[in-house]
Amino acid sequence: MSDSNITIFYNPSTFILQGVPGLEVAHVWISIPFCVMYVTAFLGNFTILFIVKIESSLHGPMYYFLCMLAISDLVLSTSTIPKMLSIFWFNSREINFSACLTQMFFIHCFTAMESGIFVSMSLDRYVAICDPLRHSTILTNSRVAKIGLAVVLRGSLITLPCPVLARQWPYCRTNIIPHTCCEHTSVVNLACADIRISSYYGLFVATLLLGLDMLSIAVSYTLILRVIFSLPTNDARLKTFGTCGSHLCAILAFYIPCLFSVLSYRFGQSVDPSFHVLVASVCILVPPMLNPIIYGVRTKQIWGRLLRFFPDKGT
Incomplete structure (x- = not known):
């Protein structure tokens, strides 16, 4: 076979994002829910930031993490x-x-940061329920700021090797990425080199984030549940557990799609590529859309402050 038809891209100036492979004719229809979810996420998260900023009663650890x-x-x-x-x-x-x-760096860095924030929020819930009298002295503003800085540094440092390694590889045959964005695995798979270092490091990062962070959250909630079940009445148990409801819903909305995406990439080689892309897109789209809805509806202080912007005209 002649090599004349093979184009070599050792240092490509551009990549081509294919979109959803095999579903190109449906791109306009796919864009509709994507656009709705993005607008919802954009407006919802800005609303959360605005409400917390203007409402002094929300200036506390849980809302800073939010x-x-x-x-x-x-x-x-x-x-x-x-x-x-x-x-x-x-x-x-x-x-x-x-x-x-x-x-690529932004996708994986802020995914890692989001996971770290959920761990921090589970710590806040643990202290608030298991040691409520010392909550304000343990989670001071300076400590919350240090935790936030640690989350940012961890996400940045653990993610930085991914694009650095990806830049080193030579790329051959094609510069077409079968994805809607520059996700790490989709990019490095185009390299015509031994990419085991990138693959193993990507697996290490996914295991560290999904494994250690989920384990930390599970330990926190095991301790929380022990305290809840020791309360004397059902009403007290339900009221205390209700303070964790928003956090648990947001955790499920984040980790379930991410875990499903990682497993489908690692063990679902026979799965249609369009499925991989759609699942990965869900990981990016759904949590940012759902988080402000979950916290806005289930958190009385935020919901109450939001309703004050829409006074009842009948009163």
């Missing part, structure tokens, strides 16, 4: 969804090589 989560959701969705929509609407598939690696 603001960190909102900022993380805004950056994660804004770094990916506008480009997805430009692919679906305008067939704007090209992305600069450096911009692709930057997007």
Whole structure:
């Protein structure tokens, strides 16, 4: 076979994002829920930030962590969804090589940060329920700021090797990425080199985030449940457990799609590529959309402050 038909891209200036492989004819229809979810996420998270800023009674650890989560959701969705929509609407598939690696960093860095924020919020719930009298002295503003800084540094440092390693590989045969964004696995699989270092490191990061963070949350909630079940009345148990409801819903909305995506990539080689892309997109889209809804509806202080913007005209 002649090699004349093989194009070599050792240092591609651009990549081409394919979108959802095999579903190109349905891109316009796929864009509709994507757009709705992005607008909902954008408005919802900005609303959370605005309400916490103007309401002094919400200036506490739980709401500071919630603001960190909102900022993380805004950056994660804004770094990916506008480009997805430009692919679906305008067939704007090209992305600069450096911009692709930057997007890769943002996707995985802010996913890691979001996981770290959920661990921090579970710590807040543990202290609030298991040692309520010392909550304000343990989680002071300075400690919350240090926890936030640690979450940012952890996410940045653990993610930085992914684009750094991806930049080192030579890319051959094609520069077409079968995805809607520059997800790490989809990019490095285009390299014509031994990419085991990138693959193993990506697996290590996924295991560290999903494994250790979920274990930390599970330990926190095991201790919380022990305290809840020791309360004397059912009403007390339900009221105390209700303070964790929003956090548990948000955790499930984040970790279940992420875990499903990681497992499908690692063990679902026979699965249709379009399925991988759609699941990965759900991981990026759904948590930023659901988090402000979950916390806005289930948190009385936020919901009450939001309702004050819409006074009852009948009174």
